Amino acid sequence: MAIDLWNEDGSFGGIGPEFEPDWLFTDRQKALQADLIELSRTTLRPNAIESDEGYIFPRKNFEALAELGVLSLNVPQSLGGMGENHVATAMVVETIARYGCPSTAMCFVMHSAAVAAGMLRHHDNAAIQDLMTRLDKECLVGTLSLSDPATGSHVWFLLSSSAERDGEGYKLSKKASWTTSGGYADWYIAQTTSPDYGGNYADFSTWLV
Structure with missing residues (x-):
């Protein structure tokens, strides 16, 4: 469903209670969300119980996210990432927290922030470029x-x-x-x-x- 949030004079028209964020998702983002919900059911949520009971860092959940290619969510496609935007980042964090594991979601927030900080200076930095190409392949968690x-x-x-x-x-x-x-x-x-x-x-x- 398409929704226009702007008035004819260019001002922001606001949103009503009927608004659903997924109206703004692309088809690929919707597919990714569906994959994350299923992954949460089968993997992230069971691992969350293990992590909470054993005081364990949710490494297993990051390994599962890496298999989906999510650790390079905002990395440009030219470096092997998804090349997604901030809307996708918010969706991924909310989906992981809501359906899977809030602790994993918090750690993913900081990973995404570290990726963003790195990308700010990646253009002339070979070390950062190399790192960004290996995030999912080697499950490299940043913060x-x-x-x-x-x-x-x-x-x-x-x-x-x-x-x-x-x-x-x-x-x-x-x-x-x-x-x-x-x-x-x-x-x-x-x-x-x-x-x-x-x-x-x-x-x-x-x-x-």
Whole structure:
């Protein structure tokens, strides 16, 4: 069903109580949602019970999602991903949380955010490009590590984290109030002050770890 949310003068017309988000889904997104609902019934939900009872990171659920190609949901098709949009991301998260496993959905949110952060700088970065092509093949779960302690979650105020040059590379010291999937993720997007920040906390760097 097609729905026009805009008035003739270009203003937003709003939505009524009859609105259903899936009216805006493409056929491929609808098919993906159906696959996710079935996967939730057969795999994600049973694994959620095991994870909750055993305090286990939902790695099995990510392996199942990787088989669907969902870990590269927003990766461009030129790099082997689905090339989907933010609508698809919201749909995938809601579907996993509603029908399968809320914990997996939360971890997937942070994985998707890490993918988005990586894609922002992938154009001239061979390491990021290589990583994005392997997300589903190797079930590589990503996450963000941003907010330093005692900063009120201000991700741009990296009071406790730093980086220094170490030969041809860098040595990071990262302290975060929390890192979803910490210790279980395969790769991280982390922020620290830049190696030569000189006390200027506005001078910070983002790292692929």
